[in-house]
Amino acid sequence: MVVAGECTDEVAEKILGASVNAQLNAPIQWKSKSVRKDGRPSQLEGNVPVRSDLPERFDLLLRIKVDLPWEYTLILRHLPSGTNIRRLDVRGTHRDRAGEDYICRTHKHRWSEARGNKDVYAPTDIRHDPDVPVDASLAGLDEEYRRVLHDFMGECNIAIGSGYTWYSPPAPPDTLPLEGLEEYP
Numbered sequence: 420m421v422v423a424g425e426c427t428d429e430v431a432e433k434i435l436g437a438s439v440n441a442q443l444n445a446p447i448q449w450k451s452k453s454v455r456k457d458g459r460p461s462q463l464e465g466n467v468p469v470r471s472d473l474p475e476r477f478d479l480l481l482r483i484k485v486d487l488p489w490e491y492t493l494i495l496r497h498l499p500s501g502t503n504i505r506r507l508d509v510r511g512t513h514r515d516r517a518g519e520d521y522i523c524r525t526h527k528h529r530w531s532e533a534r535g536n537k538d539v540y541a542p543t544d545i546r547h548d549p550d551v552p553v554d555a556s557l558a559g560l561d562e563e564y565r566r567v568l569h570d571f572m573g574e575c576n577i578a579i580g581s582g583y584t585w586y587s588p589p590a591p592p593d594t595l596p597l598e599g600l601e602e603y604p
Contacts, residue, residue: 441578443469460591491508503536505527511524525549
């Protein structure tokens with residue numbers, strides 16, 4: 420029995436299928452995430468809703484580490500359940516659930532009901548230099564972010580619609596203002 424809002428293999432296969440008319444029809448929206456004690460964000464997150472013929476809602480996320488902008492993640496997420504249907508870690512570093520270490524290696528996670536995100540593999544369809552670029556700043560990587568997003572969308576059968584606009588990730592502020600605090604003489 421399928422519970423409302425639950426992601427299933429069938430739902431995942433449908434959104435990844437070319438017949439559902441999946442498109443990005445809104446501009447990418449950036450926000451700061453994971454704010455540190457000093458007020459600086461440790462991560463930027465770009466979000467775009469995915470429109471399709473399905474009743475389920477999906478979005479596409481791009482998460483960039485502020486201090487390591489060359490190491491970033493793209494996610495196709497099923498919103499009702501929060502399930503990451505597909506995930507691409509560019510130059511990612513972590514140990515997968517099967518015990519393999521990924522040290523600054525680009526890899527993808529394929530979700531299924533039976534295995535969750537345990538299916539990890541090295542992609543051949545992502546156009547980027549596997550090494551850390553010479554200019555590893557947010558601005559220096561902007562073209563790569565766009566290109567890799569388009570490559571990831573290709574696997575997910577997501578097209579660019581008329582309302583989509585790429586906006587570059589914003590440079591994070593040195594500190595965030597504290598609201599509601601007043602200084603006294």
